[in-house]
Amino acid sequence: MSATHVPHPDLPPPSSTIGALGWLRRNLFSSPLNVALTVLAVYLLAISLPPMLRWALFDATWSGDSREACTANSGACWIFIKVHFGQFMYGFYPEAQRWRVDAVVLLLIIGAAPLFISSVSNPLKVRLGLGLLLLYPLLAFMLLHGGLFGLTPVDTRQWGGLLLTLVIAGVGMTAALPLGVLLALGRRSKMPAIQTLCVTFIEFWRGVPLITVLFMSSVMLPLFLPTGMNFDKLLRALIGVTLFQAAYMAEVVRGGLQAIPKGQVEAAAALGLGYWKTMALIVLPQALKLVIPGIVNTFIALFKDTSLVLIIGLFDLMNIVHSATTNPAWLGFSTEGYVFAAAVYWLFCFSMSHYSQSLEKRLHTGHKR
Amino acid sequence: MPESSPVSPLAPLSGQVMIEMEAVHKWYGTFHVLKDINLTVQKGERIVICGPSGSGKSTTIRCINRLEEYQRGRIVVDGHELSNDVKQIEQIRREVGMVFQHFNLFPHLTVLENCVLAPIWVRKLPRKQAEDIAMRYLERVKIPEQAKKYPGQLSGGQQQRVAIARSLCMNPKIMLFDEPTSALDPEMIKEVLDTMVTLAEDGMTMLCVTHEMGFAKTVAHRVIFMDGGEIIEQNAPQEFFTNPRSERTRLFLSQILHH
Ligand SMILES: Nc1ncnc2c1ncn2[C@@H]1O[C@H](COP(=O)(O)OP(=O)(O)OP(=O)(O)O)[C@@H](O)[C@H]1O
Numbered sequence: 200m201s202a203t204h205v206p207h208p209d210l211p212p213p214s215s216t217i218g219a220l221g222w223l224r225r226n227l228f229s230s231p232l233n234v235a236l237t238v239l240a241v242y243l244l245a246i247s248l249p250p251m252l253r254w255a256l257f258d259a260t261w262s263g264d265s266r267e268a269c270t271a272n273s274g275a276c277w278i279f280i281k282v283h284f285g286q287f288m289y290g291f292y293p294e295a296q297r298w299r300v301d302a303v304v305l306l307l308i309i310g311a312a313p314l315f316i317s318s319v320s321n322p323l324k325v326r327l328g329l330g331l332l333l334l335y336p337l338l339a340f341m342l343l344h345g346g347l348f349g350l351t352p353v354d355t356r357q358w359g360g361l362l363l364t365l366v367i368a369g370v371g372m373t374a375a376l377p378l379g380v381l382l383a384l385g386r387r388s389k390m391p392a393i394q395t396l397c398v399t400f401i402e403f404w405r406g407v408p409l410i411t412v413l414f415m416s417s418v419m420l421p422l423f424l425p426t427g428m429n430f431d432k433l434l435r436a437l438i439g440v441t442l443f444q445a446a447y448m449a450e451v452v453r454g455g456l457q458a459i460p461k462g463q464v465e466a467a468a469a470l471g472l473g474y475w476k477t478m479a480l481i482v483l484p485q486a487l488k489l490v491i492p493g494i495v496n497t498f499i500a501l502f503k504d505t506s507l508v509l510i511i512g513l514f515d516l517m518n519i520v521h522s523a524t525t526n527p528a529w530l531g532f533s534t535e536g537y538v539f540a541a542a543v544y545w546l547f548c549f550s551m552s553h554y555s556q557s558l559e560k561r562l563h564t565g566h567k568r
Numbered sequence: 569m570p571e572s573s574p575v576s577p578l579a580p581l582s583g584q585v586m587i588e589m590e591a592v593h594k595w596y597g598t599f600h601v602l603k604d605i606n607l608t609v610q611k612g613e614r615i616v617i618c619g620p621s622g623s624g625k626s627t628t629i630r631c632i633n634r635l636e637e638y639q640r641g642r643i644v645v646d647g648h649e650l651s652n653d654v655k656q657i658e659q660i661r662r663e664v665g666m667v668f669q670h671f672n673l674f675p676h677l678t679v680l681e682n683c684v685l686a687p688i689w690v691r692k693l694p695r696k697q698a699e700d701i702a703m704r705y706l707e708r709v710k711i712p713e714q715a716k717k718y719p720g721q722l723s724g725g726q727q728q729r730v731a732i733a734r735s736l737c738m739n740p741k742i743m744l745f746d747e748p749t750s751a752l753d754p755e756m757i758k759e760v761l762d763t764m765v766t767l768a769e770d771g772m773t774m775l776c777v778t779h780e781m782g783f784a785k786t787v788a789h790r791v792i793f794m795d796g797g798e799i800i801e802q803n804a805p806q807e808f809f810t811n812p813r814s815e816r817t818r819l820f821l822s823q824i825l826h827h
């Protein structure tokens with residue numbers, strides 16, 4: 200009677216479901232339509248990839264420092280980028296002072312690195328992040344603009360290229376997010392005056408194109424200011440971009456706020472937490488986590504929209520590349536220029552998108568079932 | 569309606585008044601949801617409120633910690649009359665714990681973080697001390713081993729016990745329960761009720777909206793029956809269940825007891 204139970208041995212899964220073959224079957228050949236699409240995709244790659252690679256890599260010219268070096272090869276002339284590289288990165292920032300830009304970037308990398316290390320505790324990260332948010336812009340401005348501590352002043356008119364793109368996008372993002380959060384909270388406020396103010400602000404800025412905002416900030420604003428009073432063109436652009444993006448951000452954040460159940464606020468209130476603590480500790484952490492995709496979407500749009508500052512005569516990466524392609528000494532290399540600009544934009548935008556995905560995964564505590 | 573003095577089956581009451589509701593009226597727009605609510609709760613007293621759905625039970629207890637406004641009458645909690653002053657409301661809420669039907673734990677925080685949040689940010693306790701207190705209460709509700717988990721990883725009964733512990737961490741003088749077991753599966757109801765019974769044994773002042781009549785019989789000093797926004801009847805549980813005075817109470821009891 201007491202036959203001992205022999206457990207069934209673990210068998211390997213059928214080979215058709217695992218390994219490379221299993222993956223191929225599941226993802227590429229699971230149905231006739233999928234087979235057709237796979238074949239089509241492979242065909243398109245086969246006809247487009249080789250010429251692309253030939254142009255960009257195999258037939259391209261990499262060495263030399265004049266356009267004459269490019270005549271021998273039929274592919275891309277990357278010398279064009281090499282020669283203009285400094286200009287693309289720093290704009291008209293004086294060459295002798297460019298180390299200051301490098302220092303600013305280096306400072307950011309060193310300062311922000313702990314935020315990306317998983318062994319640093321969260322409260323410490325918050326404190327570091329806030330410190331960075333307050334101190335870094337000041338430090339960066341002092342270094343870039345100079346005029347203090349014996350640093351040669353470099354007027355913002357000389358800032359350009361990737362530097363300018365990063366300044367506008369960086370300031371725009373870090374200022375638009377908190378402002379957007381405040382606007383979103385204000386729009387849901389029970390106080391009619393605050394609510395009306397926020398709704399009006401949001402609807403006004405969302406209703407006008409960014410290009411109009413920039414144009415007005417540089418052409419119209421001086422008309423209204425008393426003569427002699429004139430403030431920096433870049434600063435005006437920054438304010439315009441920030442307010443414009445804050446309006447968009449407010450609506451993204453509001454979407455997140457609306458998704459938080461009323462019970463969360465009630466539970467916080469029942470514990471004696473006031474409005475600001477409830478928002479900061481309970482509602483916003485959940486709401487912002489929900490709208491990370493929307494926030495990053497707005498950030499990416501902002502990053503690319505920086506090129507609109509062309510309209511007010513600022514030369515960000517896109518515009519400086521464009522102006523280099525019209526340089527009479529280097530005519531005919533606009534493809535190289537735009538491919539380079541696209542690659543740089545893509546690199547930054549893809550990094551943001553990638554980071555946001557990892558952030559979402561890390562913050563996931565929902566465990567819905 | 570004759571007012572019956574509470575007969576304590578468990579422990580004598582001190583006579584000190586903790587909550588006083590006087591002629592409280594509330595409207596939602598034109599809908600008169602609370603009609604002349606009068607209720608005095610003594611320190612250490614345990615009250616069960618029952619009644620049909622929509623009778624205003626939740627609204628009544630939510631007025632006590634001012635989660636709901638009321639338009640007429642007055643409510644005095646622990647000697648402080650409720651007003652529109654935000655600071656004063658927050659002060660009263662510190663002393664009044666509340667447990668909700670759907671737990672309302674904070675899903676982005678661990679169990680321990682849920683428990684220490686208010687003690688740290690409202691009571692300004694040092695984190696270490698708040699954590700010690702939290703662990704003590706988590707032990708009391710018998711889930712100290714779940715402290716590092718997120719609410720989403722716990723069963724409903726466990727979540728509700730965490731919610732009770734979270735309230736207790738503020739060391740409240742009064743606990744309000746709004747149908748704490750009605751979102752739970754039968755096997756989890758008992759673990760939550762057991763937790764509430766131990767709380768009762770410690771002399772906590774409790775107002776509990778529930779249809780768990782077994783709980784009412786063993787724990788309550790007084791059972792209150794509400795219907796249509798009014799208190800229809802209140803009595804000691806023994807009397808209330810065996811000899812209800814009003815026809816509506818009788819009907820309600822027959823509905824919830826016999827099926
Ligand atoms: N925010 C609101 N606006 C309008 N009417 C409401 C609101 N909240 C509740 N009511 C109404 O007030 C009445 C009392 O609600 P309350 O939640 O207090 O009932 P309850 O006795 O707790 O019922 P239940 O047993 O279903 O929880 C109900 O008729 C309900 O429809």
Ligand SMILES: [Mg+2]
Binds near residue numbers: 625626746747
């Ligand atoms: Mg209710």
